[in-house]
Amino acid sequence: MSEPAAAPTHVPSDLGASMVPPTVVEPAHAESLFTKRFRKFRRLRRGYYSFIAVLTAYVISFFLPLIANNIALVVKYNGAYYFPFAKYYPATQFGQTAIGEPDYRQLRRDLAATGRGDWVLMPPIPFGPNEALLDLESSPPNPPSRLHPFGTDDRGRDVLVRLAYGFNVSMTFAILVTTFGYLFGVTAGAALGYFSGKVDMLGQRIIEIWSSLPFLYTIMIISSVVVPVYLPGRYLLLQPSLWLLVAILAAFDWMGITYYIRGEFYREKAKDYVGAAIATGVSETGIMFRHILPNALTPVVSFAPFTIVANISALVALDFLGFGLPAPTPSWGELIGQGMENLTKWWLVFYPLGVLFLTLLLVVFIGEAIREAFDPKEFSRLR
């Protein structure tokens, strides 16, 4: 508890100010609490760099169809330009006999052989996430090679590409579940804490009953009734099965934060600024959501990364058990399941688990740094 060294020579600013001629004093830079905390977060290197890494990877993962795909970016065929990544062309368009999507890697070899100046521009990694590469020498799963650094899985699909797509799926899923779970949980907690009394009593009992429902059995029952289907060619966010699973998980995930927000509301609503706001005629919803909520968000922000971790793990677990997203959605859990069935194929065990571990670790680092950035006791520990 030592004072800063400069303290004894410090002149109290009020006294000092009255002695200097009345010049225009530039007021201290107006900095909100959030800016302050973000600045502190940025100082915490490990968490901040993890945040940058995860954020960058996540943003990039939305452009994966342009980076790792078996569909060409640009085709110049008979002098005309085609953009297959944006528009579907049947194989016959490019003189191939197959039904459906053309084999663009084959097309590239064919067009290069003709020497007419036609060409195909493939993505940097020319393999799709759901494409079975059955033309390799041995039968799948194939061990890592120069072309497929992480090997292929038991259906001959490139593990690296599937892991990359799986990252997008996992993060998107976890963020969606967390968002919806928190939206509902925070609203419920706010209502319980603000209205208190009978609302609180009744609400808590409902939550207790609800949280005692066995989550896993519910999932099994629902997925045996509503058979999740994979709609090929559709963007991930348009898959109804994704939203079904998000809804189910969010429905079982909101109770945790509710108790924290309820407590925050109980504490905050007794504070003077709330009374002062009521006394100025602010409406009830204004008090709840404009005045109290921003002061009650600390648990939301500091728990969110850990909830994301939990939800990534939840999806992996569900996929592993076969109750997750329908095949052939690129999924980490499904790959880990394959690894368990093929324990001798080390690349099916090592890479999916490694990627899962790394992601969870980085997100935990972020969460840790956020928690520390929100810690008001800056000097609570001896360093």
Next chain:
Amino acid sequence: MNQLLSIRGLRTYFYTESGVAKAVDGVDLDIAEGEVLGLVGESGSGKSVTALSVLRLIPDPPGRIVAGEILYKGRDLLKISQDEIREIRGNEISMVFQEPMTSLNPVFTIGMQVMEVIQAHQQVSKDEAHRRAVEILTEVGIPEPESRMKQYPHHFSGGQRQRVMIAIALVLNPSLLIADEPTTALDVTIQAQILDLMLEMKERRKGASILLITHNLAVVAETCDRVAVMYGGKIQEIAPIDALFKEPFHPYTHGLLGSIPSVDGTKARRLTVIPGSVPDIHSLPVGCKFVTRCPYAFEPCPDIEPPLIEDAPGHWVRCHLYPNGGKPAIPND
């Protein structure tokens, strides 16, 4: 003078596990237009609860206004709807609280908090609200209001925050300002400034009244026109300021005045102390609430509650020693 606010038979009880606390038990009080009325009493005498009852800010549960009426410009504030009382709060009647350090929301800028009141009650554009916020902050003496509007409460000192609270309370030109111990939490040097500011702001708004709640008789002497003394949830004495200080009627008021040092007196005087402490609010005496501490208590006091009577013009007292022909019944030492 027209009565702006008339409180009649107000009873606010708190229902707690240890019984019913009759914090306010039959208070009658009038505030005239343009008047500064002081409401004085010890902690727990019910003065703050009276003020909160006016704006219906009593937390329910555990508190409830069980009886009485509060007539504001002829309307009973206890009978109107939630929306109507919300319209009155901050607009017609506003309040300044004791704790400037915690009465502002820490996550919003000062500007947002001043503008919020304006926009809660009037359909004005953001620019107009901003302009008026700057105006009122200038008026309450915040230097460089434009740039300070962008700052957060933690950039302001206690005195400045109380200035902001007064700005928020007065920006819509209310007819009544309730100030609940507005200077208690401030430095002595700042206290006078804040009181002056409140009176100055009142002067500029002709006809505005102030209900000043305090336990500080010095504050009352400087600022108020009339004083009501509360004890045990009841008004014990109401008098014009001069009469109360020169000839206090009630033994309790007498005790209060005897417990403050005077600087003008020539003879050295021992400060007197009111013996005992405020009785437990759950078990107040049946008769006079002050009987347990009153040096003049006699036979009817413990059992019969004295009525509030007007013994001298405008000078009301609740004590069995009165009527006494408009003179104090207690020797002035």
